[in-house]
Amino acid sequence: MFHPADPYNMNCPSRDLLDLIGGKWAILILCCLQQGPVRTGALMRQVGGISQKMLTQTLRDLEQAGFVERISHPEVPPRVEYRLTDLGRSLSDLARTIEQWVVAHYPVIMGRRERHGPGVDPAEG
Amino acid sequence: MFHPADPYNMNCPSRDLLDLIGGKWAILILCCLQQGPVRTGALMRQVGGISQKMLTQTLRDLEQAGFVERISHPEVPPRVEYRLTDLGRSLSDLARTIEQWVVAHYPVIMGRRERHGPGVDPAEG
DNA sequence: CAGAATCCACTACGATACTG
DNA sequence: CAGTATCGTAGTGGATTCTG
Numbered sequence: 592m593f594h595p596a597d598p599y600n601m602n603c604p605s606r607d608l609l610d611l612i613g614g615k616w617a618i619l620i621l622c623c624l625q626q627g628p629v630r631t632g633a634l635m636r637q638v639g640g641i642s643q644k645m646l647t648q649t650l651r652d653l654e655q656a657g658f659v660e661r662i663s664h665p666e667v668p669p670r671v672e673y674r675l676t677d678l679g680r681s682l683s684d685l686a687r688t689i690e691q692w693v694v695a696h697y698p699v700i701m702g703r704r705e706r707h708g709p710g711v712d713p714a715e716g
Numbered sequence: 717m718f719h720p721a722d723p724y725n726m727n728c729p730s731r732d733l734l735d736l737i738g739g740k741w742a743i744l745i746l747c748c749l750q751q752g753p754v755r756t757g758a759l760m761r762q763v764g765g766i767s768q769k770m771l772t773q774t775l776r777d778l779e780q781a782g783f784v785e786r787i788s789h790p791e792v793p794p795r796v797e798y799r800l801t802d803l804g805r806s807l808s809d810l811a812r813t814i815e816q817w818v819v820a821h822y823p824v825i826m827g828r829r830e831r832h833g834p835g836v837d838p839a840e841g
Numbered sequence: 842c843a844g845a846a847t848c849c850a851c852t853a854c855g856a857t858a859c860t861g
Numbered sequence: 862c863a864g865t866a867t868c869g870t871a872g873t874g875g876a877t878t879c880t881g
Contacts, residue, residue: 596822598744598815601765604829605822612814613738615854619723631863640726642855647864657828668862669861678824685817689737690723692810697721697730699803703782704729740874756843767875772844793842794881 611656612682616641616649621679621686624659628672658682736781737807741766741774746804746811749784753797783807 596605611617619638623629629637635646650673653659658679664670675683721730736742744763748754754762760771775798778784783804789795800808 596819598818599762599764604826605818608818608822608825609743609814610740612818613740613743615735615738618734618738637724639724643864644856644866645854648854655832656825657832663863667861669864671863678821681821682817685814688813689734689810692807693723693730693733693737694721696803696806697733700733700781701729707780768844769846769876770874773874788843792881794844796843 611652616645617653618686618689620649621683622690624673624675625683628662628674631671736777739774741770742778743811743814745774746808747815749798749800750808753787753799756796
């Protein structure tokens with residue numbers, strides 16, 4: 592039995608989970624995998640700007656946490672696919688919600704940024 | 717008018733937004749602010765482990781993005797509150813969803829971790 | 842009490858080279 | 862094609878100090 596999760600407590604392991612979700616690539620990868628199993632190379636191409644290292648590393652992290660499953664086909668040349676687990680599917684729904692929120696609110700936020708400038712603006716009061 | 721947001725494109729500014737949301741502290745802070753305006757010191761105490769620097773910095777980032785509003789009361793000693801904007805309220809709903817997902821699935825993930833060895837551990841490079 | 846400024850350890854991440 | 866290993870660097874973020 593575990594203590595209930597408390598992300599406000601710095602020693603609670605749920606913080607790690609929050610960090611994984613909040614990582615630079617996890618959300619995008621999880622969203623890609625919603626369509627079904629995807630090959631490594633395809634992921635590489637879909638997630639713009641990700642390096643081979645970070646792709647592998649993030650996939651390993653997601654695998655460790657039980658969100659994705661690695662499927663290695665015994666072929667030459669190698670063919671590896673990644674697929675969401677049930678838990679991962681649940682999380683990827685969340686990931687897509689996040690992504691969609693960003694896409695939906697992007698124009699408003701960018702509009703604001705243009706008016707206020709991307710630089711530091713003095714505190715008004 | 718802007719191009720539509722495309723987080724899969726590494727040059728799309730929506731990436732920044734994703735990074736802000738995914739930052740180490742933003743989600744927790746946004747959740748705290750859901751109750752209404754909160755003072756700096758109260759935030760400091762609620763979000764376990766945050767440093768004064770990171771609290772201020774994250775609040776500035778959230779402020780600049782238009783998610784929170786800084787309310788400085790002309791008193792001595794100083795009293796400053798932070799309050800969600802309408803846009804911020806929308807985002808904080810999302811933040812709460814994330815937080816709740818983590819809390820809800822925490823036991824399953826921790827259970828897995830016990831059986832499969834340490835899972836989400838940023839320190840294992 | 843709020844927060845800016847400085848210092849600095851750590852690590853996240855990219856680039857590159859190499860293996861099967 | 863998928864993945865590992867190594868190295869260099871920019872950025873993150875904590876501890877501390879200083880201001881009004």
